[in-house]
């Protein structure tokens with residue numbers, strides 16, 4: 001059982017990330033202690049708002065460690081919340097803002113075994129969802145029998161198995177994952193993908209996954225902050241937000257919540273104020289035709305992902 005909103009820790013578990021305006025929203029020190037304090041404050045606030053799903057990854061710096069420490073501090077071990085994490089990328093930023101490389105990808109069985117041990121050492125039985133981080137067709141992970149067999153075993157140990165996808169071929173990867181069969185079974189029961197008003201291409205594949213009974217989690221609902229850029233106040237997004245009496249971030253996230261195939265929207269907020277605004281999305285109901293007008297903002301997948309690839313780590 002999870003909540004419609006989850007809190008993602010990609011932006012708060014390490015000093016640098018690709019979201020816009022981090023210097024505005026994360027002023028002051030980015031030391032380990034400072035980010036831990038921020039993360040615990042945000043986790044406390046999220047818990048108070050009723051959020052019960054928290055999304056981490058091995059590559060999000062110390063996100064798992066911050067989450068585990070918070071569970072211990074608040075006495076929330078043993079199922080009070082659901083923690084999800086991801087394997088496949090290793091954090092190599094060395095807690096430096098200016099590291100040329102922040103994360104390295106490896107979807108091998110050795111990587112799964114070693115990262116699962118690290119995630120379990122920190123999150124224990126509160127690790128309830130384990131996802132391949134940004135699975136692609138090119139990485140070959142969905143053809144790797146060793147990995148798929150270990151994931152099938154893990155699904156038998158009370159951990160739900162998922163994958164996250166990224167890039168212009170998200171839909172193809174989801175479809176390939178749905179066709180996986182190892183010993184006649186498919187280990188996957190959850191998918192995490194990017195869908196937002198600038199990038200809607202994975203919609204049909206996510207609907208098919210949902211109809212297959214998979215949990216569908218949506219990430220990057222604000223296009224890494226691009227959707228909350230001080231855009232054209234006369235634009236359709238700002239106009240619709242004004243009509244509904246909410247901020248643009250809430251309107252954009254409401255568009256995701258209104259997709260019948262969407263189970264969980266991940267907030268990437270880094271402050272309690274941002275999170276409160278994001279949660280206003282729960283109160284938005286779109287008029288007929290309004291959503292189709294808003295999804296006209298969508299960019300071609302190659303353009304969208306090309307722009308994302310240019311976002312600086314800050």
Ligand SMILES: NC(=O)c1ccc[n+]([C@@H]2O[C@H](COP(=O)([O-])OP(=O)(O)OC[C@H]3O[C@@H](n4cnc5c(N)ncnc54)[C@H](OP(=O)(O)O)[C@@H]3O)[C@@H](O)[C@H]2O)c1
Nearest residue numbers: 008009010020021022025164219220221222223224268274
């Ligand atoms: N491959 C993967 O598996 C993958 C990839 C990406 C994300 N994720 C998951 O999805 C989660 C969310 O995605 P995301 O953080 O990358 O992207 P996002 O949700 O599209 O963007 C979040 C950013 O938008 C800005 N923002 C949010 N609320 C705001 C508000 N009320 N007012 C102004 N700005 C606001 C903040 O950026 P600033 O404060 O910097 O302005 C925030 O960091 C992650 O934490 C992670 O759990 C997974």
